[in-house]
Amino acid sequence: MAAESKNNRATLLISCPEKPGIISTVSNFLLDHQANIVQFDQHTTDPKAGMVFMRIEFDLSDFDASYDKLHEDMRLLAEDFKMKWQLNSKRERKRMAIFVTKQESCVMELIWRVKSGEIDADIPMVISNHNDLREVVENQGITFYHIPVTPETKDEAERKALALIEGKVDFIVLARYMQILSPEFIARFPNRIINIHHSFLPAFVGANPYVRAFNRGVKLIGATAHYVTNDLDEGPIIEQDVIRVTHRYTAEDLKVAGRHVEKHVLAHAVAWHVENKVIVHGNKTIIFP
Amino acid sequence: MAAESKNNRATLLISCPEKPGIISTVSNFLLDHQANIVQFDQHTTDPKAGMVFMRIEFDLSDFDASYDKLHEDMRLLAEDFKMKWQLNSKRERKRMAIFVTKQESCVMELIWRVKSGEIDADIPMVISNHNDLREVVENQGITFYHIPVTPETKDEAERKALALIEGKVDFIVLARYMQILSPEFIARFPNRIINIHHSFLPAFVGANPYVRAFNRGVKLIGATAHYVTNDLDEGPIIEQDVIRVTHRYTAEDLKVAGRHVEKHVLAHAVAWHVENKVIVHGNKTIIFP
Amino acid sequence: MAAESKNNRATLLISCPEKPGIISTVSNFLLDHQANIVQFDQHTTDPKAGMVFMRIEFDLSDFDASYDKLHEDMRLLAEDFKMKWQLNSKRERKRMAIFVTKQESCVMELIWRVKSGEIDADIPMVISNHNDLREVVENQGITFYHIPVTPETKDEAERKALALIEGKVDFIVLARYMQILSPEFIARFPNRIINIHHSFLPAFVGANPYVRAFNRGVKLIGATAHYVTNDLDEGPIIEQDVIRVTHRYTAEDLKVAGRHVEKHVLAHAVAWHVENKVIVHGNKTIIFP
Amino acid sequence: MAAESKNNRATLLISCPEKPGIISTVSNFLLDHQANIVQFDQHTTDPKAGMVFMRIEFDLSDFDASYDKLHEDMRLLAEDFKMKWQLNSKRERKRMAIFVTKQESCVMELIWRVKSGEIDADIPMVISNHNDLREVVENQGITFYHIPVTPETKDEAERKALALIEGKVDFIVLARYMQILSPEFIARFPNRIINIHHSFLPAFVGANPYVRAFNRGVKLIGATAHYVTNDLDEGPIIEQDVIRVTHRYTAEDLKVAGRHVEKHVLAHAVAWHVENKVIVHGNKTIIFP
Missing domain, CATH: 3.40.50.170 (Formyl transferase, N-terminal domain)
Incomplete structure (x- = not known):
């Protein structure tokens, strides 16, 4: 992995109640923020009434311009979907x-x-x-x-x-x-x-x-x-x-x-x-x- | 897992060249077809120029009405994104x-x-x-x-x-x-x-x-x-x-x-x-x- | 393993307090009874004051003539050395x-x-x-x-x-x-x-x-x-x-x-x-x- | 394990053709040399015409007096039984x-x-x-x-x-x-x-x-x-x-x-x-x- 790309790498962890379209919502949200998904993992305890857990690893093409905005907007998204979440970037070891x-x-x-x-x-x-x-x-x-x-x-x-x-x-x-x-x-x-x-x-x-x-x-x-x-x-x-x-x-x-x-x-x-x-x-x- | 829901269960396997937004595209496509995603797995050989592989397991709320349409539309999507794909349903053992x-x-x-x-x-x-x-x-x-x-x-x-x-x-x-x-x-x-x-x-x-x-x-x-x-x-x-x-x-x-x-x-x-x-x-x- | 030899096969399990020469004693005893040792396993909890455990698998060249005698003599040996023991032959499944x-x-x-x-x-x-x-x-x-x-x-x-x-x-x-x-x-x-x-x-x-x-x-x-x-x-x-x-x-x-x-x-x-x-x-x- | 006893510890490895009584012979030999067997392992490729392998770990009560003698006598025993052998003591790290x-x-x-x-x-x-x-x-x-x-x-x-x-x-x-x-x-x-x-x-x-x-x-x-x-x-x-x-x-x-x-x-x-x-x-x- 090139050092450059690793410097633009971030990880988002999400836990929230199951809801139809939740994966679309999250992947569209990331696409809107110019995030290029590298790895997407998901687990559902029960597709009808359970919890869904996601881990998404992605690169930001222009990290400096977009990371803070992403963080801020994530707050709003999380409120709408009752998400517990955690956003980390490779820049903060x-x-x-x-x-x-x-x-x-x-x-x-x-x-x-x-x-x-x-x-x-x-x-x-x-x-x-x-x-x-x-x-x-x-x-x-x-x-x-x-x-x-x-x-x-x-x-x-x-x-x-x-x-x-x-x-x-x-x-x-x-x-x-x-x-x-x-x-x-x-x-x-x-x-x-x-x-x-x-x-x-x-x-x-x-x-x-x-x-x-x-x-x-x-x-x-x-x-x-x-x-x-x-x-x-x-x-x-x-x-x-x-x-x-x-x-x-x-x-x-x-x-x-x-x-x-x-x-x-x-x-x-x-x-x-x-x-x-x-x-x-x-x-x-x-x-x- | 209720027998009923299992009868509405299908699986989609996709292999295609990496492209920004590919996960959004696929999850939106499934959402448009009333598919409720149960499990989503993905692997990328190289996020810049590699291949991406996806396995999505989902329930169709009205299987009879939507499965054939989904199959048909998938053909078009696959053409656009050069996908190799395979759609299976639990109904065909x-x-x-x-x-x-x-x-x-x-x-x-x-x-x-x-x-x-x-x-x-x-x-x-x-x-x-x-x-x-x-x-x-x-x-x-x-x-x-x-x-x-x-x-x-x-x-x-x-x-x-x-x-x-x-x-x-x-x-x-x-x-x-x-x-x-x-x-x-x-x-x-x-x-x-x-x-x-x-x-x-x-x-x-x-x-x-x-x-x-x-x-x-x-x-x-x-x-x-x-x-x-x-x-x-x-x-x-x-x-x-x-x-x-x-x-x-x-x-x-x-x-x-x-x-x-x-x-x-x-x-x-x-x-x-x-x-x-x-x-x-x-x-x-x-x-x- | 030839069926013939298996029919002459017996196993002796022994547990007793450690005592110098105990392995010689047991192997000499078996040799005296025309037993040909096939496998010999031993474990000691403490060579000075512990227990010794042995498992010996052996063939008797003339099984019918020697097995009962072996069994009888083992009783005497066991008394001398405070052994718990068990003798089995392949003939009794x-x-x-x-x-x-x-x-x-x-x-x-x-x-x-x-x-x-x-x-x-x-x-x-x-x-x-x-x-x-x-x-x-x-x-x-x-x-x-x-x-x-x-x-x-x-x-x-x-x-x-x-x-x-x-x-x-x-x-x-x-x-x-x-x-x-x-x-x-x-x-x-x-x-x-x-x-x-x-x-x-x-x-x-x-x-x-x-x-x-x-x-x-x-x-x-x-x-x-x-x-x-x-x-x-x-x-x-x-x-x-x-x-x-x-x-x-x-x-x-x-x-x-x-x-x-x-x-x-x-x-x-x-x-x-x-x-x-x-x-x-x-x-x-x-x-x- | 007490340091003292470890200092008197030796190991004998033997490979030789199978022969009736071989275990008795070796254990008697060690007993004659005041060796107290701590662990005895054995393997036979074929009890009739194969090779037998032994590993014996033992303590010598008077190491200085008996180790060299044991080594010398082992040479003779090995000749009689066509043994390949190796004697080691804990004293030589x-x-x-x-x-x-x-x-x-x-x-x-x-x-x-x-x-x-x-x-x-x-x-x-x-x-x-x-x-x-x-x-x-x-x-x-x-x-x-x-x-x-x-x-x-x-x-x-x-x-x-x-x-x-x-x-x-x-x-x-x-x-x-x-x-x-x-x-x-x-x-x-x-x-x-x-x-x-x-x-x-x-x-x-x-x-x-x-x-x-x-x-x-x-x-x-x-x-x-x-x-x-x-x-x-x-x-x-x-x-x-x-x-x-x-x-x-x-x-x-x-x-x-x-x-x-x-x-x-x-x-x-x-x-x-x-x-x-x-x-x-x-x-x-x-x-x-």
Whole structure:
């Protein structure tokens, strides 16, 4: 893809109640704004009385002249059709803060994929409640902040984190962050905090999933990336995967094997979020991969 | 899905050169014909100078009044935009002839999925160059024809088969049929003959793939469903899958394990073909699953 | 494998506390009894103070002369080493009763694999609490018994089932049997009742897993084969597998897709049980595939 | 596993013609040498006239006193039974030279797994025919040598490489090394050079597999790790894996997706080699994972 065309690329996500002619309406609207559709994805829960979801990727021939106008007119259209919508352009690279505790594999995978261009975003900072990963993160040229968290300092710690990220990041990735965020914090980033849970949810909700998987004698272990809500491990699932294990795996072996699943599942979820390929509806996601 | 609505359901497949506004044009055309779009899938090889492929599934509120008109008007639209297209309605159930030799698993899987409703088609007949499967097929209430094939009688055998299927079937499935069809026969069913090859093509093109997989010591074996062209094992691939094997597998074990992959891969390919989810472009397929 | 050699084939499963020289002891014991080892598998939980599990497959050159003696002497060896053990020969084909309710796919898969030789066992009878599957089962030449179950007649129904299977079957397969067996019934077949649960346990323990999977918005659905214990859905897991699904799947689509996973997972578990490849230890299985 | 016990751990790999009592012989031999067997794996191609392969992992209670004696006596045993064998101890960590060209992902994955302890080996040096990866490799604290290769200097380049690795490494990993090694070089490291081929062999033998996979329209792409022989891409396969792709993938997308398969397949193969879990027999591998 030529750099030039990518600079004119935008994405529109729409959720709205089904209505005859809705696809015509949207495609005509885009045509009127000189948008050249590159990819069009759609999903309907029920063509008679359901919801319709659309993702449209398009190029604007004269981006500077038309993008703001498009944004403004979209507001009116959305009102008429009761649309929830989101318009993004490639010109504004998404910025993620990564929250970690001590485990290296997930954060390093994200950094590696950002550097290799597989995830088209920036990482302005990594925030951790421990200092263990400072060196490996800073070695990659990325800013690292240590904000310790104790039961007493939790509120203060969240305020510090907020002060650091406010206006500087678009979403947050919990890349094995072993703290529970407060409802107030979560409310600031609706559907914009991605967590990796180290089990195939809803199996092994809560702590120590690998030990519990070992004790249960499962034959597959998995990982789940989901948006964070106030219900622990209950937010909308973005991606899941599993790998096969045998009776020869110790609980420690499960952990080692699981780390590879975790980092891939998380990387896919983050990439899709960055590319505006995820629509959240209720407690589920529609993914247009 | 209500039976009523399914009876009004139709599918339109379109391939044409990219052109600005093409999605508006098609969706407006359908809106003008009172079509209520249920699912819209699209793929572009290159938004500037490539090909665009669309699959639109829609309900017609008054099917009897509008379907023929839609068909007629589509002809004109297609001319204007140099479209290759295909319009199908749920009212015309697709009919497949299954060609087999001696192996039971693929043909029985297809029959089973038709009976369970997973494949929404009819099987007016099974044709075999051997008599071995007559009983299991007829036990399922399906007509079985035995047309022996020798090098000398090959032409005649194909003529006999053609006489049986002419006007009675829409497509042909080679469910482990161990004969090579003539170019003349194939030409009558362009992109309408589906073959299952018992390897992960292009590995092990030709005969005895399991023996060759055993000798090569591969760690995965696979199967490939593809449309038949005059180039043996070279037609457009519809679906592929593999399973893991180990040094403990004999060549016979590979065959047994492979049969399960074969029948699933073939069943998926046939289901997609029946649901008009496959567009062939050059030697490749676009699948809208 | 020549039929002759298969007739002389036997399998020995052993579980015992670790002890230096235990492998020598067992292999010398077998050598003394003219057993020619074909396959030897072993697993240790902890070489210092754990348990050791062995599976040895061997041919007896003069089966009639040596098998009974081997069996008798094994008793003594087992006493010395505190072994739990199981000796089986290919001459005694395992016999399974299949319990079903209304769903066809699992029971038909088992019948099909028995007929094709993939599962080397007999099916003397299928027992159902409904009459729906009588025809498809009897068409395969297999005896079908209808034993209705109501809350009031449950005890009586189990007694009837026991009367039918007593002495006629070696193990029971619950191939989507929608009744909970009593502890008394289960106690008669320890580690000899295999159930298929239509979810990736421990996710969606209990009823209606597909509906709950749909509501949770999972991206993979699975199935679990396990031995039945008194704790519902908590018995030792034999095999699990999953397949990928998307937001396009309705709850009904999940059910259809899940049926294929179920039947394969169950078939693998039954095959391993038949081939004496499963050792149960506590609430886990050791599988020597 | 306690560090102490790991220090006393050794592995014995044996390939020999089948002979009654062979397992007794080997286990008695080890018992006589005070070896406590931790894991015993065996495979027979044919119990009557085939080959038998064994892998035995064991602890020596007094390592210093018994290891050399064991090694010496093994020589005699091997002569009697025409055994090919290999004895390794955990005390001698395996050392690998990694050969690369310009692609980063495979070499970095190996370094990362060595650092995390997943691969229990050393990497004394990385050798490349280009200078591109010097910085990322040296940043990990690993020695990097640049040995340019042209058609004219190929022999000399191999001599330089040999001089560097002679006596310093136990095996070589070609982690996307885009040069063909000479038969003389290969002969020095029989079954000790591991290559990663970026396709599911034997599909797409030779150059540019991703472009050819794109042109063929395959639905899965894969990678193959194998030992290097003089027949290009024909050596014994150690591991293979695939991932699913769609019509939306460009040739470049296939490359990006494939890199993840490549690095995992290669890492598994290297780990198994390091843990002495691979026996080569003819052009196949027996893997005891």
